[in-house]
Amino acid sequence: MQHKQDDPITAQIKSLQRPLGGRRLLSWSLFVIAAVVCLLLPVASSRHAEELKGWLHKVPGLAEHVQPLMASMEQAFLARRPDPAVKAPAERKSHDDIHALLVAGAYTPPPPSLLGLDRVWNPGPLAQAHQPWANDCKVCHSVPFKQVMDKDCRTCHATIGDHVNAKAGEIHGLSDRSCTSCHQDHEGEFGLATQNRHFVGRDCAECHRDIKGAMPTTQTENVADFAKQHPQFRVQLAGTPPESALTRVRLEPGKPLEEPTGLKFPHDVHLSAKGIDSPKGTVRMECANCHVLQPDGLRFVPTNMKDHCQSCHALKLEPQMSNREVPHGSVPEVLTALREFYAYVAQQGGLPASAEPLTHTIQITRPGEPGAVPRSFIDLPGGVRERAAAAAAELFEKTSCVVCHEVSREAGAGLAGTPGSDLPQWKIAPVQSVHVWLPKSVFSHATHANEACTDCHQAEHSQKATEVLMPRIEVCRDCHAGTAPSVNKIVSDCGLCHGFHQPARLPVTAQLTRPSLLPTDKAGEAPPR
Amino acid sequence: MLHENLLKFASFRYLKVATLLVLGSIGAYLWHTPRTIPNGGTWLGYTLGTIGAVLILWLMFFGLRKRAYRSRLGTVKGWLSAHVYLGLSLIVVATLHTGFQFGWNIHTLAYVLMLGVIFSGMWGVYVYFRNPVLMSGMLDGKTVQQLGGSLREIDAQSRKIASNLNPDLQTLVQRSSEAAIVGSLFGRFRSQVIGCPTRRAVSVLEQLAKAEGASKPIRDLLNLQFRRLSQLDEIREFVKLKTWTDLWLLLHVPLSFALLATLTAHIVSVFFYW
Numbered sequence A: 001m002q003h004k005q006d007d008p009i010t011a012q013i014k015s016l017q018r019p020l021g022g023r024r025l026l027s028w029s030l031f032v033i034a035a036v037v038c039l040l041l042p043v044a045s046s047r048h049a050e051e052l053k054g055w056l057h058k059v060p061g062l063a064e065h066v067q068p069l070m071a072s073m074e075q076a077f078l079a080r081r082p083d084p085a086v087k088a089p090a091e092r093k094s095h096d097d098i099h100a101l102l103v104a105g106a107y108t109p110p111p112p113s114l115l116g117l118d119r120v121w122n123p124g125p126l127a128q129a130h131q132p133w134a135n136d137c138k139v140c141h142s143v144p145f146k147q148v149m150d151k152d153c154r155t156c157h158a159t160i161g162d163h164v165n166a167k168a169g170e171i172h173g174l175s176d177r178s179c180t181s182c183h184q185d186h187e188g189e190f191g192l193a194t195q196n197r198h199f200v201g202r203d204c205a206e207c208h209r210d211i212k213g214a215m216p217t218t219q220t221e222n223v224a225d226f227a228k229q230h231p232q233f234r235v236q237l238a239g240t241p242p243e244s245a246l247t248r249v250r251l252e253p254g255k256p257l258e259e260p261t262g263l264k265f266p267h268d269v270h271l272s273a274k275g276i277d278s279p280k281g282t283v284r285m286e287c288a289n290c291h292v293l294q295p296d297g298l299r300f301v302p303t304n305m306k307d308h309c310q311s312c313h314a315l316k317l318e319p320q321m322s323n324r325e326v327p328h329g330s331v332p333e334v335l336t337a338l339r340e341f342y343a344y345v346a347q348q349g350g351l352p353a354s355a356e357p358l359t360h361t362i363q364i365t366r367p368g369e370p371g372a373v374p375r376s377f378i379d380l381p382g383g384v385r386e387r388a389a390a391a392a393a394e395l396f397e398k399t400s401c402v403v404c405h406e407v408s409r410e411a412g413a414g415l416a417g418t419p420g421s422d423l424p425q426w427k428i429a430p431v432q433s434v435h436v437w438l439p440k441s442v443f444s445h446a447t448h449a450n451e452a453c454t455d456c457h458q459a460e461h462s463q464k465a466t467e468v469l470m471p472r473i474e475v476c477r478d479c480h481a482g483t484a485p486s487v488n489k490i491v492s493d494c495g496l497c498h499g500f501h502q503p504a505r506l507p508v509t510a511q512l513t514r515p516s517l518l519p520t521d522k523a524g525e526a527p528p529r
Numbered sequence B: 001m002l003h004e005n006l007l008k009f010a011s012f013r014y015l016k017v018a019t020l021l022v023l024g025s026i027g028a029y030l031w032h033t034p035r036t037i038p039n040g041g042t043w044l045g046y047t048l049g050t051i052g053a054v055l056i057l058w059l060m061f062f063g064l065r066k067r068a069y070r071s072r073l074g075t076v077k078g079w080l081s082a083h084v085y086l087g088l089s090l091i092v093v094a095t096l097h098t099g100f101q102f103g104w105n106i107h108t109l110a111y112v113l114m115l116g117v118i119f120s121g122m123w124g125v126y127v128y129f130r131n132p133v134l135m136s137g138m139l140d141g142k143t144v145q146q147l148g149g150s151l152r153e154i155d156a157q158s159r160k161i162a163s164n165l166n167p168d169l170q171t172l173v174q175r176s177s178e179a180a181i182v183g184s185l186f187g188r189f190r191s192q193v194i195g196c197p198t199r200r201a202v203s204v205l206e207q208l209a210k211a212e213g214a215s216k217p218i219r220d221l222l223n224l225q226f227r228r229l230s231q232l233d234e235i236r237e238f239v240k241l242k243t244w245t246d247l248w249l250l251l252h253v254p255l256s257f258a259l260l261a262t263l264t265a266h267i268v269s270v271f272f273y274w
Helices: A002-006 A008-017 A023-047 A049-058 A063-080 A090-095 A097-103 A114-121 A128-133 A150-154 A192-199 A201-208 A305-309 A331-348 A384-399 A473-477 B002-031 B043-065 B076-098 B106-136 B144-162 B167-177 B197-210 B216-272
Strands: A234-238 A246-250 A276-278 A281-283 A407-410 A425-428
Touching: A008 B144, A008 B216, A023 A049, A023 A114, A023 B106, A023 B216, A049 A063, A049 A114, A063 A114, A114 B106, A114 B216, A331 A384, A331 A425, A384 A425, B002 B043, B002 B076, B043 B076, B043 B216, B076 B106, B106 B216, B144 B167, B144 B216, B167 B197, B167 B216, B197 B216
Parallel strands: none
Antiparallel strands: A234 A246, A276 A281, A407 A425
16 A cells, blocks of 8 residues: 555546645635735725834835835825915805814814825715815825715815805704715716706705695795606796885796886787888897897896897987987986987077988887877977977877886976976886896706797787796796606706705806896896896 | 535525525615615615625635534535525625726725626536536546556556667656656646657657567557557546636635625725725
8 A cells, every 4th residue: 555655646646636726825815915905005004104104114125116106195195285274265254164164274184195005995986176186085084984074075165155054054954964965976077066966856855845844934835856746936026116125926827927127018019920110121029139148148138228129219309310319318317418409409590410311210109009200399389498398298208218118297397407407307117127036046048048938938929028927837847857767858856956055056146136226227127038 | 416406405495585686686776766876875785785795704604614514504505505596696786786886996806806706606516517427427437546557557567568678668668657647737727748758658669660570569568658648648638627627616715715805895995984
């Protein structure tokens, strides 16, 4: 037996019959390598950078290669860190429990990890704006085993301000929110605000699904989803002057909303498919002739007399002359212009040399109203005052002002010290100024530019300027689904239109305002469409 | 048959369990609407991740269980059946846990290692069914040891014949008898051995035997060496198949150890930088 065991052939066969060796060694080697690279080094570089640095220095031959690399990487990380000396802009100081801390430089994130060895833990792409810190984990993850805290975000976002006003912030459901409740990174390259615009809905619905139950006094209706449960829009309307408060009135089926504008403007006449008379003949008007989108793509440039009306609605002061108009201004300005003009004509014994004769005639009376324009007021009997008064009466009550404005006679003298003060006086009803109709949401007209205006706003059938041409929610739902995808519709999360407990996601200039009612040259403005 | 018991164990009990787990996971994934994009950090992500991690630990525990001969905790066959089916179900559970997010990080490394372990395991099941049948048909019903004994007899006879021939032939026969069955570690994966002394002896003797008036001892020696070479080749083919059969475990076990370390790092890191 002994002989056979020593036999080389037997020995070889025995060895070949044993399972492949080295499994245990290979297993533990891989285990150790994986543990070191994936766990121990990242933890050490994050928590024990100094010790690790000292240890690396001791490794012969490694120190001279690693040391400059360590120094340059640390420098690069620190250079990208926000500068605690950068102060918040002065005008935002009101929110200041937030940045008191930061402005004082009280909080600085912990030093970067050694060589960024913890970057192997990065679970997915950061939002584009955060990518410069992709290898500097501790700039956000400042305390191990603790979720990213608000102060970590505010290291950079010092001026972000409160998302909720202080009082609302005390409400259960909002008080325990942190930045990370809504903004979660490492979920793709799109920005966190963009992310919220599309994904915040479920969080909103957590409370708003039964907001009436939670807060019985609220005016807000329960909302769960744009498609399934969303109330009609509440349109912010002005009262009849001098009532100046803006109130929000909910659209209801069969009850079209009206808002006093102080103007007469029939959209249907202007948008008639047959066209409308103008000095250039019959023209077909379009919405864009008067409503020009602002660069923000949200709202429209306020309509005004000079740019949008006056080419047709001329304010001719003397029918014999084509090139002179009274200013589109206050009543004293108009009366003064008339008074001075007829005084000049009387003194000179005729029209000024610059006067261009009338080359075409436009019937500038309101349709259906009788009364041809007298040829001229120059030859009327009486003095300058009488001629100017007759011209004023014609202008205010028949041909011009009254076409668009509510005009009424006013007893007594005019503005003291103005030449027109001895003429009869008129009062022009105040014109409602431009204000936002839906202050709690943002609607981008620019992104809807491929739709016809009249798809949503029934302007071609509107006879009065007081009609609020806001579409009902059903019109939006023609294209917009809720959070659940629907065939041929746009998935529409709350964030698509709404900000988070903010008045609106509008630029500061769009803050809702109600300027004083000016009977001056803003009188031609109409609410934005 | 052992292999029948493995897959059909207890009327496919663990196939049913694994199918339920897979269908349940897919159903939950389809039903669940994550807040943003599907990822491991949603409640479903954490749930699937926990199931996956527990499964991995349990699957690795099989390595201990199969050695615990005195254990009464089920049979090894039952454990292996469950090991195979639940291991396969892990592909679905872990993939859904990722939410199909992959990147150059330890999380995806853990996933890739896990797939490596599972695929090597599938290879293991395949060779477990196929190769023993092939191997038992290979050596004409003889064992490798019997073939080894036969080689020794051939060598003894060859030496005897060669002792009456010239010293060159004696050396040739001696070298042939010392021929390694498998040249190196890598030789085990191939049946060919480059520069095999027996093959050389056969070719030299063939030349001599072809010559006019070749003596009987030369022809006998050629016969013996030819038999030696064919038996050697049989052993080599057998060893090759056995090596490839064993190889899966050389991947399966070490990869699973690397997975264990990476999985630990994955779990720790997720909460370390929460």
